Amino acid sequence: MRQIILHPGFHKTATSSMQHFLWVNRETLAPYFELRMLRHLKPVVKLAALYSRGNNPLALVDMVELLDAAFREFPVRTDRDLLISCEGLAGHLPGWPNVKDYGAVPTLMTYLAGYLTDRFSDAQVNVLFTTRNSYDWLFSAYRHHLKGQRLTMSFDEFQATFGDAANLDAIIQEVSDALAPLPVSVMSMADALRHPLGPGAALVDQMAVPQAVRDTLIPVGKGNEGPADALWAQFLKLNRSTLPDTAVKEQKIALADAAALGGWKPL
Secondary structure (H helix, E strand, O other), X not given: OEEEEXXXXXXXXXXXXXXXXXXXXXXXXXXXXXXXXHHXXXXXXXXXXXXXXXXXXXXXXXXXXXXXXXXXXXXXXXXOXXXXXXXXXXXXXXXXXXXXXXXXXXXXXXXXXXXXXXXXXXXXXXXXXXXXXXXXXXXXXXXXXXXXXXXXXXXXXXXXXXXXXXXXXXHHHHHHHHHOOOOEEEEEHHHHHOOOOOHHHHHHOOOOOOHHHHOOOOOOOOOOOOOOHHHHHHHHHHHHOOOOHHHHHHHHHHHHHHOOOOOOOOO
């Protein structure tokens, strides 16, 4: 029986580094499993984000149709395992406007895992979450939002408002309960980072790839790292300024570019 691993994050758990590794090594890994990421699933991710902003079931009416369209556009071979790695399938990162926590995730995973189970009835579907300790996850989320939106909260204020969202284990338990007996697995970011080739290789280790092939994979640097203390302090100062939104956005982009912040790092 072939396997399908659905890796929906969480956000801020080295997912960018993992996906960079997978993409750089995609040709070497192609004989062993199919890979699908954000670039293959953008309409589905957009729908998941919409649902996470309001938990309105009507937002998911088109989920099956969009998944069908994604697999028509990017068909998968029936003799390969499948790895889907995309944190956007968990909706927005908490802290986004109208997104206080990961409460949408159990329903989203029910739809996604159920779809995969029905469409690929010959495969074992496993949902794999990557996690991080609560404080570091919350602080990383805070810094992400300082850059990505006009957040004016101090970290203490952000923690008081969104601290419950950092209880990732509680969400995983909810997903496990909702999907039982479908397996739900967990990989800590700390464990993944200890892999000699980086966290992406730890994800590949979950797939049936011969060791001789894994030994040839190209390591990549860390991607999408959070800003240094001085930089996020500048972001907060800009967010709290009286400058118009456009000027704030442009200055933050310039600061981020100067610091080579975020994104996949060149090899």
